[in-house]
Amino acid sequence: MKASIYNTTTDTEHWAACHDCDLLLPIHDITESQVARCPRCNAVLYRHKKNSISKTLAFSLSALLFYIPANTLPILTLDIYGNTGRNTMLNGVYRLWEQGFWWMAFLVAVCSILMPLFELVLLLTISISIKRQRYTPVLPFTIKLQHLTSSWAMLEVYLLGIIVAIVKMSDLGNLVLGQALVCYLVLLAFTLCALQSYDRHYAWQATEFLRDKSQRNVNYEK
Amino acid sequence: MAYQQALSQGFTSCDECHRLVQVADVAKVTKLNKGQCQRCPCCHSVVRVRKPKSLSRTWAWLLTGLILLIPANMLPVMEVLYLGSGSPDTIMSGVLHLVEEGMYPIALVVFIASVFVPVVKLVGLMVLLVVVQWKLPISARQCTYLYRMIEFIGRWSMLDLFMISILVTLVDLGSIASITAGAGATAFASVVVATMFAAKTFDPRLIWDLRASIYE
Ligand SMILES: [Zn+2]
Ligand SMILES: [Zn+2]
Numbered sequence: 001m002k003a004s005i006y007n008t009t010t011d012t013e014h015w016a017a018c019h020d021c022d023l024l025l026p027i028h029d030i031t032e033s034q035v036a037r038c039p040r041c042n043a044v045l046y047r048h049k050k051n052s053i054s055k056t057l058a059f060s061l062s063a064l065l066f067y068i069p070a071n072t073l074p075i076l077t078l079d080i081y082g083n084t085g086r087n088t089m090l091n092g093v094y095r096l097w098e099q100g101f102w103w104m105a106f107l108v109a110v111c112s113i114l115m116p117l118f119e120l121v122l123l124l125t126i127s128i129s130i131k132r133q134r135y136t137p138v139l140p141f142t143i144k145l146q147h148l149t150s151s152w153a154m155l156e157v158y159l160l161g162i163i164v165a166i167v168k169m170s171d172l173g174n175l176v177l178g179q180a181l182v183c184y185l186v187l188l189a190f191t192l193c194a195l196q197s198y199d200r201h202y203a204w205q206a207t208e209f210l211r212d213k214s215q216r217n218v219n220y221e222k
Numbered sequence: 223m224a225y226q227q228a229l230s231q232g233f234t235s236c237d238e239c240h241r242l243v244q245v246a247d248v249a250k251v252t253k254l255n256k257g258q259c260q261r262c263p264c265c266h267s268v269v270r271v272r273k274p275k276s277l278s279r280t281w282a283w284l285l286t287g288l289i290l291l292i293p294a295n296m297l298p299v300m301e302v303l304y305l306g307s308g309s310p311d312t313i314m315s316g317v318l319h320l321v322e323e324g325m326y327p328i329a330l331v332v333f334i335a336s337v338f339v340p341v342v343k344l345v346g347l348m349v350l351l352v353v354v355q356w357k358l359p360i361s362a363r364q365c366t367y368l369y370r371m372i373e374f375i376g377r378w379s380m381l382d383l384f385m386i387s388i389l390v391t392l393v394d395l396g397s398i399a400s401i402t403a404g405a406g407a408t409a410f411a412s413v414v415v416a417t418m419f420a421a422k423t424f425d426p427r428l429i430w431d432l433r434a435s436i437y438e
Contacts, residue, residue, distance in 0.1 A: 013241075013242070015233070015242050016235060016240065016242050017228035017233055017234060017235035017242055018228075018235075019235055019237070019240060019427075020366055020369075020370075020426045020427065021362070021366060021426065021427060021429075021430040022227050022228050022229055022234070022235075022427040022430055022431070023225055023226070023227070023228070023430075024226045024227070024228040024231055024233060040225055040363070040430075041362075041363055041366045041426075041430070042363070042366075042367075043366070043370075045240075046240075075388075076388065076392060077392075078392040078393065080393075080395055080398075080399070081395070081398070083394075083395040083396070083398070085391055085392040085393055085394040085395070086391065086392075087388050087391040087392050088391075091391050092384075092387035092388055092390065092391050093387065095387070095390045095391050095394075096386075096387055096390060096403055099390065099402050099403055101403045101407065101408060103408050103411060103412070104383060104386070104387070104403060104407055104408055104411050105387075107380075107383060107411050107415070108383055108384060108387045111380055111383075112384060112387075140265055140266060143238075143239075143265070144238055144265070144267060147238065151377070151418070151422070154377050154380050154384075157377055157378055157380045157381055157384060158384045160331065160335070160378070160381050160384075161381055161383075161384030161385040161387075161388055162384075162388065163328075164328055164331065164332060164381065164385050165385055165388040165389055165392065167325055167328045168320070168325075168328070168385075168389070169389070169392055169393070171323075172393070200239070201239070201240060204238075204239035204240075204241070204264055204265055207264075207265070208264050
């Protein structure tokens with residue numbers, strides 16, 4: 001599947017407007033690993049990603065395999081005088097809820113548990129339906145939703161939280177890094193790879209192409 | 223090189239798929255300048271020439287953030303209960319504790335994420351709003367860089383929240399010692415959310431619109 005088959009003849013498809021400064025620009029075909037930037041404000045307009053859809057599919061699927069262990073198994077365990085406190089991503093939310101901080105519990109749940117899962121599932125659905133060359137009315141909706149989730153999924157910030165907690169608590173007692181820390185790190189790495197290889201621009205082009213194709217087929221059958 | 227605003231030529235880019243869209247009625251749009259209901263031919267989302275009510279919405283979120291910043295810094299964000307007696311920690315005293323214990327790199331990280339970043343975001347957005355509203359002659363390119371930086375650093379403020387959620391589960395020794403979250407943390411979480419919305423509702427194209435006459 002090459003990008004060129006999606007080009008049609010409408011004039012608006014050969015021009016673009018920078019999303020940060022509204023500069024009117026002609027679109028140039030860029031080769032692999034090149035980045036098109038706005039000449040006026042230096043915003044990244046689009047970049048060419050090789051095998052975007054296959055990579056996104058592979059990475060998001062592998063990330064999902066590690067999602068449940070990373071969330072339910074203990075990431076850190078602290079042992080003080082024979083008492084152990086275990087941290088899993090889920091029970092952090094539960095403890096905050098229990099203490100009556102429902103707004104914080106909600107935010108932590110959304111940003112570190114729900115949105116990352118949602119984002120991965122959406123990336124998987126998008127890449128599968130483009131890979132199978134099937135147009136479903138859900139496809140545009142999923143691409144829009146993924147765009148929304150991306151600013152609220154903060155798995156990488158949670159890593160910083162873990163590091164700070166490790167440093168703060170290491171003097172207090174016997175701090176053990178749990179096996180879920182590895183799962184979490186793998187989950188984080190695969191999620192970042194999936195996001196890195198995902199190309200929203202291309203996903204929209206493919207969607208439009210698939211939609212036109214499905215409409216043509218319907219007409220033909222009539 | 224002649225730079226042209228897409229809007230002055232009757233075009234705009236779709237926020238969702240970045241496709242160039244011809245705006246139906248240019249005269250009407252330049253007059254109203256926002257909130258036109260027209261659908262993108264590619265993704266069918268509503269095409270808006272500029273983000274609707276960008277300035278007033280950003281001001282609203284910004285002021286909310288500013289007001290909440292006061293309780294966020296005055297009230298304790300977490301409390302360490304040790305043998306029945308509690309020692310509340312505000313954001314600043316938490317950082318100072320880390321400095322006293324000689325954990326300078328971590329103290330710096332926490333300071334940047336929970337004090338520096340929210341303040342920089344609020345001040346930076348305020349500068350951008352003032353520049354747009356009073357039409358100040360400041361480099362539009364630098365303003366755009368500032369906006370991009372604000373957008374990028376925003377999420378890292380969540381560090382404090384995640385750290386608290388980890389600590390409350392780790393230190394759980396019943397009556398001997400435990401950590402509970404504090405009211406300040408709720409306020410701080412709201413500051414982060416308010417500033418993220420403020421950054422989202424601001425439209426950087428407004429900075430360049432001011433200078434449109436220069437390029438034409
Ligand atoms: Zn630009
Ligand atoms: Zn669109």
